[in-house]
Amino acid sequence: MPSRKFADGEVVRGRWPGSSLYYEVEILSHDSTSQLYTVKYKDGTELELKENDIKPLTSFRQRKGGSTSSSPSRRRGSRSRSRSRSPGRPPKSARRSASASHQANIKEARREVEVKLTPLILKPFGNSISRYNGEPEHTERNDIPHKNTQEKFSLSQESSYISTQYSLRPRREEVKLKEIDSKEEKFIAKELAVRTFEVTPIQAKDLEFGGVPGVFLIMFGLPVFLFLLLLMCKQKDPSLLNFPPPLPALYELWETRVFGVYLLWFLIQVLFYLLPIGKVVEGTPLIDGRRLKYRLNGFYAFILTSAVIGTSLFQGVEFHYVYSHFLQFALGATVFCVVLSVYLYMRSLKAPRNDLSPASSGNAVYDFFIGRELNPRIGTFDLKYFCELRPGLIGWVVINLVMLLAEMKIQDRAIPSLAMILVNSFQLLYVVDALWNEEALLTTMDIIHDGFGFMLAFGDLVWVPFIYSFQAFYLVSHPNEVSWPMASLIIVLKLCGYVIFRGANSQKNAFRKNPSDPKLAHLKTIHTSTGKHLLVSGWWGFVRHPNYLGDLIMALAWSLPCGFNHILPYFYVIYFTMLLVHREARDEYHCKKKYGVAWEKYCQRVPYRIFPYIY
Numbered sequence: 001m002p003s004r005k006f007a008d009g010e011v012v013r014g015r016w017p018g019s020s021l022y023y024e025v026e027i028l029s030h031d032s033t034s035q036l037y038t039v040k041y042k043d044g045t046e047l048e049l050k051e052n053d054i055k056p057l058t059s060f061r062q063r064k065g066g067s068t069s070s071s072p073s074r075r076r077g078s079r080s081r082s083r084s085r086s087p088g089r090p091p092k093s094a095r096r097s098a099s100a101s102h103q104a105n106i107k108e109a110r111r112e113v114e115v116k117l118t119p120l121i122l123k124p125f126g127n128s129i130s131r132y133n134g135e136p137e138h139t140e141r142n143d144i145p146h147k148n149t150q151e152k153f154s155l156s157q158e159s160s161y162i163s164t165q166y167s168l169r170p171r172r173e174e175v176k177l178k179e180i181d182s183k184e185e186k187f188i189a190k191e192l193a194v195r196t197f198e199v200t201p202i203q204a205k206d207l208e209f210g211g212v213p214g215v216f217l218i219m220f221g222l223p224v225f226l227f228l229l230l231l232m233c234k235q236k237d238p239s240l241l242n243f244p245p246p247l248p249a250l251y252e253l254w255e256t257r258v259f260g261v262y263l264l265w266f267l268i269q270v271l272f273y274l275l276p277i278g279k280v281v282e283g284t285p286l287i288d289g290r291r292l293k294y295r296l297n298g299f300y301a302f303i304l305t306s307a308v309i310g311t312s313l314f315q316g317v318e319f320h321y322v323y324s325h326f327l328q329f330a331l332g333a334t335v336f337c338v339v340l341s342v343y344l345y346m347r348s349l350k351a352p353r354n355d356l357s358p359a360s361s362g363n364a365v366y367d368f369f370i371g372r373e374l375n376p377r378i379g380t381f382d383l384k385y386f387c388e389l390r391p392g393l394i395g396w397v398v399i400n401l402v403m404l405l406a407e408m409k410i411q412d413r414a415i416p417s418l419a420m421i422l423v424n425s426f427q428l429l430y431v432v433d434a435l436w437n438e439e440a441l442l443t444t445m446d447i448i449h450d451g452f453g454f455m456l457a458f459g460d461l462v463w464v465p466f467i468y469s470f471q472a473f474y475l476v477s478h479p480n481e482v483s484w485p486m487a488s489l490i491i492v493l494k495l496c497g498y499v500i501f502r503g504a505n506s507q508k509n510a511f512r513k514n515p516s517d518p519k520l521a522h523l524k525t526i527h528t529s530t531g532k533h534l535l536v537s538g539w540w541g542f543v544r545h546p547n548y549l550g551d552l553i554m555a556l557a558w559s560l561p562c563g564f565n566h567i568l569p570y571f572y573v574i575y576f577t578m579l580l581v582h583r584e585a586r587d588e589y590h591c592k593k594k595y596g597v598a599w600e601k602y603c604q605r606v607p608y609r610i611f612p613y614i615y
């Protein structure tokens with residue numbers, strides 16, 4: 001049996017493939033068949049190396065008077081670029097978790113290090129570390145001499161992501177490096193000037209949602225559609241074959257008191273958001289390396305809201321008012337959302353370029369919809385983050401409760417129907433889960449890529465509370481008796497969906513947080529040119545979006561308690577399938593750009609997107 005020279009866990013120097021440069025790595029495992037070692041660089045990058053490409057730490061010459069200035073952060077002072085991750089600068093979490101002896105090893109190794117790891121910013125937009133270059137082996141490219149800065153930094157017009165690349169250079173090239181750095185800076189500054197929203201040609205960017213006409217239609221069509229749906233649902237026979245009821249005039253729907261109640265609700269949620277309880281975490285790095293801080297207190301806000309609602313019920317507050325003025329509330333929320341969107345657009349005109357969303361295009365209509373500013377904040381108050389989880393999502397649960405009480409009142413029931421209980425508890429679980437796992441929101445497309453504009457404002461503040469509660473609204477005027485065997489089947493379906501949804505989301509979040517989490521050691525991964533890995537087994541080896549699959553199964557379980565008399569309560573499942581299929585396509589587009597051939601490899605290994613053997 002062939003012997004191995006290095007043991008698992010040993011800290012050694014590994015050659016950066018394609019170069020003669022060595023970096024400190026940790027041996028993770030050894031494959032006796034291929035004779036390859038799997039090693040991990042300090043940034044978490046894992047590679048397979050031959051034994052010849054690995055040297056013990058002791059075989060490196062000790063630098064006299066070893067300065068520790070090899071750290072990119074020290075060399076570059078406080079400039080934001082130094083914050084980018086590189087094999088030479090491990091992420092904070094990795095630094096924290098290392099043992100004391102390992103730390104000593106790292107310090108020792110730093111003194112000896114003969115090379116520099118320089119993160120180079122290639123693109124001026126976005127806040128995720130990504131690049132597209134069409135090949136999975138980032139290691140091969142990094143030592144290519146960059147004679148032509150312009151060529152090296154050529155930017156694909158449609159990409160909106162910041163790209164970070166590790167450049168490996170011997171120490172003696174420091175002076176040259178500085179010259180290149182200053183060229184890079186000039187180039188990036190020039191690029192920034194060119195790639196502003198004012199001058200970016202719209203046609204050069206792939207606009208999503210059908211471009212300007214598409215978003216125009218969505219912005220006017222969706223509110224009208226919302227009111228039509230609610231009006232149809234209130235009809236005795238809500239068949240689609242029936243002529244839709246006429247939309248009431250705006251003045252008939254507007255009630256200042258309702259709007260006041262809505263504002264009060266919003267302000268209570270603002271107050272809860274501002275409470276200094278809950279842990280503070282950092283979001284993903286922004287274009288300039290900054291990481292915004294977010295307080296995770298959504299779950300506390302939910303508990304406090306429940307206490308307020310419980311007390312109000314006890315005090316005899318008439319919650320039926322919300323049901324009897326449901327359309328007026330929907331209009332109040334829509335007006336609020338339009339005002340908010342105008343405010344968001346106006347303030348974005350003054351926002352620094354670095355704060356713009358990678359999705360913004362330069363077209364006023366499109367940007368009003370998609371959101372021009374990525375993370376609009378008033379002080380530490382993050383408007384998008386707040387709206388995504390609080391007033392709408394918690395509001396949805398409160399509206400469901402209102403529907404449950406309305407059902408009891410209108411149908412003269414002593415207890416709510418089983419169908420209503422199922423719908424309420426399933427959706428309550430969904431919302432509590434979102435608030436409990438609040439941190440996961442920070443890596444969603446909405447936070448990382450989309451700006452805060454009409455789309456998310458309307459989605460968060462109007463669509464979620466007034467459409468996602470549609471099944472409960474339907475049951476108030478269209479009772480459906482569910483048998484216990486049927487209820488049991490629906491519960492099993494809901495739980496299956498939840499297990500897939502939560503399992504997939506938790507697996508990915510844990511992997512992104514710590515790729516070498518021992519709990520995930522059994523999972524297979526492929527590495528990508530960005531240094532990040534993609535899971536190709538476990539949930540993410542089943543289909544490419546297992547979390548969407550779970551979410552859709554849950555959506556079906558929410559509609560089934562409404563029975564099969566009408567298609568209307570299945571509207572959510574139909575809409576949600578369309579939303580997630582479209583979202584999957586958007587994500588696919590971004591991932592292809594980010595991961596290039598590695599993504600294609602992943603698609604080959606995991607051919608189905610959402611539904612196994614179907615799509």
Ligand SMILES: NC(=O)C1=CN([C@@H]2O[C@H](COP(=O)(O)OP(=O)(O)OC[C@H]3O[C@@H](n4cnc5c(N)ncnc54)[C@H](OP(=O)(O)O)[C@@H]3O)[C@@H](O)[C@H]2O)C=CC1
Binds near residue numbers: 512532533536
């Ligand atoms: N109820 C609702 O109305 C809605 C619910 N949702 C739910 O929100 C959740 C978040 O959705 P969303 O933000 O769209 O996207 P995902 O949580 O699915 O995240 C997609 C990202 O995950 C990473 N990724 C993709 N494949 C892999 C892989 N194989 N291994 C590791 N990482 C991978 C990529 O980012 P990177 O590599 O950069 O980490 C990709 O961009 C989902 O559960 C969804 O169902 C979403 C929309 C609406």
Ligand SMILES: CC(C)CCC[C@@H](C)[C@H]1CC=C2C3=C(CC[C@@]21C)[C@@]1(C)CC[C@H](O)C(C)(C)[C@@H]1CC3
Binds near residue numbers: 222393444446
């Ligand atoms: C109507 C518009 C054209 C589209 C609106 C889409 C929005 C309704 C959704 C976009 C992404 C969302 C997410 C959730 C709710 C719906 C919206 C706002 C989410 C908060 C639901 C709970 C989940 O657990 C989640 C992962 C936190 C979701 C994040 C995305």
